[in-house]
Amino acid sequence: MSVPVVSVDRSSPVPLYFQVASQLEDAIRSETLPPGSRLDNEIQLARRLGLSRPTVRQAIGYLVDRGLLVRRRGVGTQVVHSKVRRPLELTSLYDDLGAAGAMPTTTVHRLDEVDADPTVADALAVSPGTRVVRLERVRHAEGRPLALMTNHLPTGLLDLDVPALEAKGLYQLLRENGVHPHLAKQAIGARTASAREAAALGERRGAALLTMTRVAYATTGQAVEYGAHVYRASRYTFELTLVER
Amino acid sequence: MSVPVVSVDRSSPVPLYFQVASQLEDAIRSETLPPGSRLDNEIQLARRLGLSRPTVRQAIGYLVDRGLLVRRRGVGTQVVHSKVRRPLELTSLYDDLGAAGAMPTTTVHRLDEVDADPTVADALAVSPGTRVVRLERVRHAEGRPLALMTNHLPTGLLDLDVPALEAKGLYQLLRENGVHPHLAKQAIGARTASAREAAALGERRGAALLTMTRVAYATTGQAVEYGAHVYRASRYTFELTLVER
DNA sequence: TTGGTCCATATGTCCGGACAAATCGTTGAC
DNA sequence: GTCAACGATTTGTCCGGACATATGGACCAA
Known part of the structure; x- marks a missing residue:
């Protein structure tokens, strides 16, 4: 050829x-x-x-x-x-679904500043009690809830506002502000839905949920985002391609 | 320095x-x-x-x-x-757990040859009805069941026997026979346990399970293994590192 | 027919050199 | 004192060449 x-x-x-x-x-x-x-x-x-x-x-x-x-x-x-062929390997869920044509929407439920609890502090490599940005969102696709997403970010990394978050997604905003996550460590697990989660997601109590926690790092090694997300297993799976080198 | x-x-x-x-x-x-x-x-x-x-x-x-x-x-x-730092990216669960010191054991429950159903045929890129090798195993760690694993492989790829499978794991046997999986596509989801699954895994009916299906490919692009696995979510999570390039 | 040898082909490894471009500290002008 | 210009340092890109080695087919001999 x-x-x-x-x-x-x-x-x-x-x-x-x-x-x-x-x-x-x-x-x-x-x-x-x-x-x-x-x-x-x-x-x-x-x-x-x-x-x-x-x-x-x-x-x-x-x-x-x-x-x-x-x-x-x-x-x-x-x-x-x-x-x-290998797909891109680090995208936000927003990108995933957007590419698949499912046209997701996001609602910001909370955007404020809190003291880092031990889990968050460890993930972001700051001292417990340090002020960090907290972000809680709900993702919808096709008019139905899909995921509950909680993120924590170091303060001062960038200024977040609700309209931009709902329009563009967290990762795009990060990149537009010169923060380029290039590596993320994720843990994917499962558990059954609590009554509160079930109500928020439109599932029955005891339904299976997929959980994902992630810490994203910039090229410099600085942790830029910690996320703890919960997905409806009936409507979502993680697809990934692994490579042996 | x-x-x-x-x-x-x-x-x-x-x-x-x-x-x-x-x-x-x-x-x-x-x-x-x-x-x-x-x-x-x-x-x-x-x-x-x-x-x-x-x-x-x-x-x-x-x-x-x-x-x-x-x-x-x-x-x-x-x-x-x-x-x-990025870990190795394509290992079997056996390797994962062995490295973590949990010392898993495997029991082969079934090893035979069957006609490929449409799902298996699609994954392995063969015609439905083609004879394929079927393998069903249960993984234990610390004396308790951890996962139910079902695999299908093209016939003639290699000769499998129960003792070797239980001692070495599927991936090691593949490599020893010159079959080097270098790429795998996985989908990770969750669902609640059926009565049969719950009994086999020692969970309650309705407990959350992690599901993973995988197709592994050799360097040549040939599909070498299709696996559909179910893990106890109470005892297992997938950990992975993603890279943006 | 079978098996081994040889050879053309293509990628793998390595060299030595040149200039470009980004980074950061220093210097100097205002 | 502040800021811009400069220069040293270091990696990024590119060249032209040389030899090594794996592959697969053709050829030849048993």
Whole structure:
């Protein structure tokens, strides 16, 4: 399989390897390069693009790391089967559902400042009793409640307001304010609904609930968000793709 | 912070960059290089090791990809805070628990061959009705039941026998037979226990259960295992680390 | 037919060098 | 005293080349 239109712009500030990788990724996602097809070998590709082999290798390696391509020595580089392609790995539930077309809405029930209890303090790596921002929301999809979400954030990280939270979601607001969560530790469990939770979510008491707690960290290692969420198991599952490296 | 003892063996078949990366990883995990400490710059490191800068960069890049180091232009390369280090991402539950010291045991309840129902056929990408291997196990930890596990595999992939399964676990047997799952898609949900499940797991009827279904794929994209597992939520949670890239 | 050897091919590893760009502390002008 | 400009430091990108090694097919011999 020959490679489709790929060209580079040397006057662009975008690194050459990234230009190549982006165009290859587009070609793969649009199936211009169908699953299983072979790329030209690195030497030819480099010559055709007027680049060096290391640069082309960097572009290919970038896509290999992201699971779009596989390299086999002596054989070549192929587009992986679409079934095993990896999705984005750190998104908020809002993004998840938005992408799936379920059109969720969020209602902020509480937005204030409290003293960190031991659990929150440990998660955010602050001293117990430190003032932190507390956020309680209810997520709805298709007009019915889906999840109860409680978050705690360090004070001073950013200014939150209710309309923006309801319109954009917490993660988008974080990113718009220059806070880029890049890593999160999550624990997923289950329990039965208390009477209060059942009422809030429209489930029967004793219904199964999915629980998720998460601590998100910025590139610097600073904890930026602690969340304790509860989902209706009848309407939600976590889907994830795991990779062995 | 200066770098500890790192040396390379040019007569070894192990790539130089990998030798360096492994030794750095050991130093990081043993806290010889504590979190936050800075590595020497790439030029000095290369000169000290008698390697070129690209080789040293490859070693560092390897560890950056794995979340052990962060690079910042103009600043240097630092060991990330241990709280945010990423664990291995594709292991079986057996590995998980074994590492945590809970010493699990497994009992095989059924190992036979059946016709694939539509769900199994879809997961393994075979035609419905194709003969597949069925495996049902119960996992115990600390003498009490923990999970019911049902797996389906393509026939002919490997020969399974009960003693080996109970001693080593499915994933280890797969790897020993040259089948290397490198990617899995999982869905995690919850539901309440049926009377039969409750009895098998030692829970009350209506107790919350965690459910996990998984399809694992080999490097080639071939589906190698479909699993539908049920865990006692009172004794198990899924812990995972997500990464934004 | 079967098995092993050889060879072309493609990726894997490594080198040495060059310049670009981000960061941060210092210096100097106002 | 404040702030902007500068410069040292360090990683980011890119080049051109060399040799190593795994793969798979073709060829040849038993």
